[in-house]
Amino acid sequence: MTVNVEFLFDVGSPNAYFCHRVIPAIEARTGVRFSYVPVLLGGLFKLANNRSPAEAFAGIPNKRAYDQLEIDRFVQRHGLTAYRFNPHFPVNTLKIMRGAVAAQALGCFAPYVEAVYAAMWEQQRDMADEAQILAVLAAAGLDGPALLAKSQAPEVKAALLTNTEQAHARGAFGSPTFFVGDQIYFGKDRLREVEDAIAQASVR
Numbered sequence: 001m002t003v004n005v006e007f008l009f010d011v012g013s014p015n016a017y018f019c020h021r022v023i024p025a026i027e028a029r030t031g032v033r034f035s036y037v038p039v040l041l042g043g044l045f046k047l048a049n050n051r052s053p054a055e056a057f058a059g060i061p062n063k064r065a066y067d068q069l070e071i072d073r074f075v076q077r078h079g080l081t082a083y084r085f086n087p088h089f090p091v092n093t094l095k096i097m098r099g100a101v102a103a104q105a106l107g108c109f110a111p112y113v114e115a116v117y118a119a120m121w122e123q124q125r126d127m128a129d130e131a132q133i134l135a136v137l138a139a140a141g142l143d144g145p146a147l148l149a150k151s152q153a154p155e156v157k158a159a160l161l162t163n164t165e166q167a168h169a170r171g172a173f174g175s176p177t178f179f180v181g182d183q184i185y186f187g188k189d190r191l192r193e194v195e196d197a198i199a200q201a202s203v204r
Contacts, residue, residue, distance in 0.1 A: 003201045005194070007034045008167050008177040010041035011100070011113075012093035014071070014085070015188045016176040017121040020113070021080050022191055030198045036113060038100040041093065041175050043164045048173035052090060074188060082122040091120065092128040095151065099133070101159045102150035108142055115140035 007023065009016040023034050045051060057063040075083050096116050103112035119125040119136040126132050130148065137144035150156060167177065171184045178185040180197040 003032050003198050004179075004181060005032055005034045005198060006037050006179040008037045008039050008163075008172055008175055008179070010039055010044075010093055010175045011096055011116050011120050011127065012041055012089075012091050013175045014083075014089075014121060017083070017117050018071075018074055018078070018080065018188045019176045019191065020117050022078050022188075026191065026195050026198070030195060030202065032198050032202065036109070037163055037167070038097050038104075038160060039164045039167050039172070039175060040097050040160055043161070044168055044172060044174065047165065047168040050173045054090065070189070082118075084122055084124050086120055086124050088124075088126045088128070091126070095130065095133060095148070096127050098151035098156055098160055099147050101156045101163075102147050102153070103142075105156065106143075106147065106150060108147075111140055112137070112142060112147070115142065 007019065009020065011017070027033055053067060054064075057067070074080070099116070100109065100113060103109045115136055116127060116133075119132075120127050123136075125136060127136070133148070134144040137147060170179065170182075172186075174186065176186070176188060178190065178194045180194060181201060183197055185194050185197070
């Protein structure tokens with residue numbers, strides 16, 4: 001049975017970055033490829049009446065400290081030694097998420113996503129700055145001017161908006177969100193459940 005697994009992501013989420021780094025191992029174990037779906041996290045937050053953890057728990061020091069502990073544990077468990085917190089966080093990701101949709105249209109989606117994730121969460125680049133975006137894409141061998149030009153096309157803007165609205169309609173309220181078939185899972189801490197659901201669906 002073919003299993004449809006979707007990863008709803010925004011490059012501005014560090015937890016989505018962690019998932020991006022761990023997904024290849026899950027794909028290797030299960031033989032199932034994840035379908036990456038670009039969404040705009042800020043737009044999804046507005047639709048869901050949600051806030052980022054940094055904002056929501058700003059006044060709860062123990063919760064913030066525990067969240068950092070869980071990040072440290074996840075990084076250590078999966079050997080994500082390249083991870084560096086981005087000093088520009090939170091970053092307005094509208095340009096790069098529209099760029100992700102543009103990259104789908106131009107046939108360079110996977111290298112685009114890898115380049116911007118690495119720039120954001122390993123190289124500590126300011127990925128809201130157009131000059132930085134162009135430099136990152138050029139270093140990755142991608143046509144940055146063409147991608148940014150395509151990202152302004154009405155159909156690209158509409159596609160990102162539609163992805164975001166459909167994510168909310170299906171129950172999403174943040175990123176990383178996963179769908180295994182029609183079953184929703186949220187957060188990097190649900191990756192084990194996602195893998196279990198893939199395995200169960202694969203044997204039906």
